Amino acid sequence: MAEDVPAWDFAVAPPRTAPGVSSMVGYRALDVPHTLHRGLPSSRLTFIVAMDDGVEAAATMDALPAVHPAPIILGGLHTSASYVRQRPAQAGVQIAMHPLAARAVFGIPAAELPVTEFDGTSYLGTAARDLHGRMTEVTDWRTAFRLVADHLIGRYDGDHVDRLRPELLRAWHLFERTGGRAPVGAVARAVGLSTRHLGTLFAREVGRSPKQVAGLMRFERAQAAIAEQVRLRGSADLAGVAAAGGFSDQAHLSREFGRYVGLSPTVWIAEELRNIQDGGHRGAGEWTHD
CATH class of the missing domain: 1.10.10 (Arc Repressor Mutant, subunit A)
Structure with a gap:
């Protein structure tokens, strides 16, 4: 019966596939009509490598009709839903990246990543376009995950992680451990900073205030x-x-x-x-x- 046909094929890559990766999920539409999907805000960066011609996404519903498919999607920390045009047979790999890994993996802080435009090829260059070309020829998830992981590992520069302020790393951990419930003032005191100084570190590195990050969590x-x-x-x-x-x-x-x-x-x-x-x-x- 038609109702028994799954709409999607989802596959999850093994944990710790590549540095900075919080999750890596393959998706393939099996029984999906042309429709609208909301991309939800998250405390993670969104990185998508399409296995077709690309993803059509926009920050607002009104902007969606003018959008062209993007083979690589890369977005900073959003505080409102984005809009994605779903199409039959679309496929790709979606990666949730830790914002504090942005410098090490993408060469820029998460604060400099776009939140209203999503085409990542201008940020990631020829290597990302080559990755997309290889991904369009893949037929199994294991190979798709390996290609994406190898790309991220190849981009990784651990020296950028060493330059992150330890107070910022500790504060993020405290917010995350409590699911965003820890008061900002208490976290600032715990890491030995003023609330204002902690806010400056968050704004400079991830483009959001500690309160906004806690709310997203x-x-x-x-x-x-x-x-x-x-x-x-x-x-x-x-x-x-x-x-x-x-x-x-x-x-x-x-x-x-x-x-x-x-x-x-x-x-x-x-x-x-x-x-x-x-x-x-x-x-x-x-x-x-x-």
Whole structure:
């Protein structure tokens, strides 16, 4: 029966495939009509290598009609949903990159990556275009993951990591360990900086304030929990997710979801149900990163 046909084929690469990678997921549309998809904000950078002619993505729905397919997508830390035109048979590999690895992998800080334009070829050059060309000829996920991992390993320069301020690394860890629930002032004191100085470090390196990064972490943890519950049992306990994620109540969670996604959690679930059931919307936190 038609309803038994999966919409997507998703495949997950093994953890620690390449430096700075939080997750690497292959996607291939199997039964997907022409439709609109919302790319969710995250505390990770988005790096996509298409296995077809490219991804059509824009920061706003109004901008989408003028967008041309981009073979490589690279985006900084977004605080609102992006819009992606889904097409039958599209395929690629999507990588969630740790923002503090941007200098080491891409040669520039995450703060300098685009948040309203997504074509990454101008940032990554000929090697990335060559990678896309090879990826269009791949038919299995193992080879696709190896090609992407080899590309990232080849770009990696560990000297950039050594130059990161240890206070910044420690602060990020504290926010992440608490799912974004740690107060900014408390984190600043814990790493021996003023709140203002910590904010300067975050703005310079990732282009967002500590409060914004913490908010993204809270949102993505809640979104991943909702998706996992829907995938396992067909529905989500939104009040429970709100309580576990540090939101004051379900209404608070819904307001934050609306701010980041433009939809309530229940409408988002309905819109993304097939993607979720087929294994999409995995949280980057399922992996550890180097």
